[in-house]
Amino acid sequence: KTPFRAILKYKKGPQVLKISNIGPYEFPLEAAVHVPTNERAEKLKTMTEDLFEKSPKEFVQGGPGGSTKGGAIRTFPIPANVKSAQMIIWSKEVSGKGSKALIEVLQGPNNKKQVLDFSVAGGSQPYHCVFATPGDGVTIRFTSKQFLEFPTRIVVLPYEYEEVEELGTNWM
Structure with missing residues (x-):
């Protein structure tokens, strides 16, 4: 019902990607x-960097660290x-360090539809993800x-949307 997509950029050399589910057995x-070709990877990199640079950013500092x-x-x-929103997270130019966060897609007060426990080791690569946001009352909490x-800095923008006259396409 609520798919999640992400684009990860790695430094050169061998890398490890861990995908896990700590939810109950009933929710597999x-x-x-998918690893893109070098040409496609370069296009994705340029697209993500351009989108990040041209968009309004939210500056976020941490807290005590290491916990929620x-x-x-x-x-x-x-x-x-x-219908879906994209988020780009990047600490480039503000700390250059990695990012750790809990990202939740909510529909209604604290009704969690998706939860992502996010961690990136370095600030040289952006993290770009897309969340399905169907219906009314959806909020992304970082x-x-x-x-x-x-x-770190965050950009949140529409990814897919429907033109609605009353609402227009105004965002934030």
Whole structure:
């Protein structure tokens, strides 16, 4: 019902990607990984960097770090006409360090539809993901788990949306 997509950029050399599900047995996880060609990877890199640079950014500092307690929280209400929203997380130019966060897609007060416990080791690569946001009352909540000294910046934009005259395509 609520698929999740992400684009990961790695530094050169061998890398490891861990995908896990700590939810109950009744809620299985289906995952797939695709490695693009070098040409396609370069296009994705350029697209992500351009989108990040041209968009308004939210500056987020951490808290005590290492736990879900006390970190800075940002919420992004998603208009009803937006079918999916994209988020780019990057600490480039603000700390250059990695990012750790809890990202939740909510529909209604604390009704979690998706939860992503996110961690990236370095600030040289952006993290770009797309969340399905069907229906009314969807909010993306970002809770920093990083130390106060290692801030990051976030961009949240529509990915797929329906033109609705009353709402227009205004975003945030």
